[in-house]
Amino acid sequence: MKIPIRILMERYQNHLYRIAFSICQNREDAEDVVQDTFLQYHILKKEFEDETHIRAWLMRVAINKSRNIVRAFWRKHRQSLESYMEELDFPDTESSTLFEAVLRLPEKQRTVIHLFYYEDYTIKEIAEILHVSESNVKVRLNRGRAALREEIKEDWNYDES
Structure with a gap:
């Protein structure tokens, strides 16, 4: 099973953004993670069992990409918690x-x-x-x-x- 990416983006973009943001604690990095996650899904030549499996895969990829960003040696700038909280409703x-x-x-x-x-x-x-x-x-x-x-x-x- 392979669901069109535009449908997945409508359903899961906000979920992926929130989990990426909670790890990266930076808006730009979280947005990059979401884009990279959907890009990886798009080029992946894998068939999934069902939509639940796709959602779990997307979450796992987003978490891994977020952790990679946090661990990156060049990441010296961090957004303060206060400015992060201002962005959320x-x-x-x-x-x-x-x-x-x-x-x-x-x-x-x-x-x-x-x-x-x-x-x-x-x-x-x-x-x-x-x-x-x-x-x-x-x-x-x-x-x-x-x-x-x-x-x-x-x-x-x-x-x-």
């Missing part, structure tokens, strides 16, 4: 505060939290996308949740003072 301040806390997590926890809560993947699907065991995904989720709980509790305690 949130329905309320609690959503914005939570997303900021997610971005401060270590990459492994941040990626799993993002895929689980923002992209609605199951633990099994995340394990397949990241090529790790389901128990590893559960550990990363639990550690990420614990870190978020501590950070948010600190914010709430600070607000009450």
